[in-house]
Amino acid sequence: MSYTPDTTRIGFIGLGIMGLPMARNLLKAGYEVTAYDRDAARVDALVKDGGKAAGSVAEASAAGNVVITMVPASPQVEEVVLAEGGVLDHLESGGLVVDMSSITPQTSVQVAEAARAKGLRALDAPVSGGEPGAVEGSLSIMVGGEQDDFDAAKPILEVLGKTIVLCGPAGSGQTVKAANQLIVAVNIQAVSEAVVFLQKSGVDLPAALDVLNGGLAGSTVLTRKKESILAGNYQPGFKIDLHHKDMGIVTDAARTVGAAVPTGALVAQLVAALRQQGDGGLDHSALLRGVKRLSGEDADGPN
Structure with missing residues (x-):
């Protein structure tokens, strides 16, 4: 049927x-x-x-x-x-x-x-x-x-x-989804760190993100999130709260099968910290706010 x-x-x-x-x-x-x-x-x-x-x-x-x-x-x-x-x-x-x-x-x-x-x-x-x-x-x-x-x-x-x-x-679909969420979170974190690095270096940020996205550093995350990141718009398409839940799934599942996910475990903690700072209802691209805070920048300041 x-x-x-x-x-x-x-x-x-x-x-x-x-x-x-x-x-x-x-x-x-x-x-x-x-x-x-x-x-x-x-x-x-x-x-x-x-x-x-x-x-x-x-x-x-x-x-x-x-x-x-x-x-x-x-x-x-x-x-x-x-x-x-x-x-x-x-x-x-x-x-x-x-x-x-x-x-x-x-x-x-x-x-x-x-x-x-x-x-x-x-x-x-x-x-x-x-x-x-x-x-x-x-x-x-x-x-x-x-x-x-x-x-x-x-x-x-x-x-x-x-x-x-x-x-x-x-269960296989959920296992693959957990891997997907691992990749997405690490990617967003890397983009966030690059954005703060570029800003503090005085580079033209929109131009830099354009050229980065045209090369090996390009990603669906950068394509989808670039404009909202530049605008400082964290209207949720996927909330930090939900990504926090998903990072718990992937780290638990990885432990069960004996797979090491050290970078994923670190990003899981950064997602959890952002949630504790009151940003759980924001889009997961708000990981940028966490990087800004760690870098001594105003999380609400212009990007």
Whole structure:
């Protein structure tokens, strides 16, 4: 079975920075979407675009033969999917759970096993690309699960992303996402250090970032974040709070498998420190503020 618009009803749980634009893209593609979020205003926003409102997780789950979850962390997935009265108790037999949250690989394995025990199917399908990727439908989606389930879900995933890869069995998508978050955090930290170094050296910062991004130092992080960094705009596309959670996942997972991540561990501490300084609600590019403070600069000063 392939989940195409004419055969598929989607329950969508979690309409945050990422979830709302993702649900909107599914509506534009012709899917029937019934959504739930604790913030009723977000549900109302989707209804204005043609979606249907659910008053509970149970109602959203019963409305679809596919349920997509996009919530902050493992505890919320456990509450929404695994707990009594959750997704697995209300999704129709043979239905598919696609968890697109960023959580621990162990939780994704638990979801897959619990789904299988109830005659359901599950994929872990975390994403990368931030709010712009969610809006554009250009996310990178790393998937864990069975090949048949991946093939069935691919029409849905192709609405949401451009790079969609089955990485292995249940939990594999989350493992790859953890590696992604490690690379992104280290990259942002390196860009932040370079920005402060260039500023204190009196170099034309916009020109310097342009030329750096044209060479081997170039990156998606620099392309996506350059203008907001120059403007000192840390409106969240992905919050420090969430990256803090993800760095905990990657450092714990690396310890479990015996992989050394010394740079990642250091950046995890810098992310944690920034959060303790009150910047948890800002975009993860606000790592620049931490470097400024360490360099004796005003974190709120011009870039």
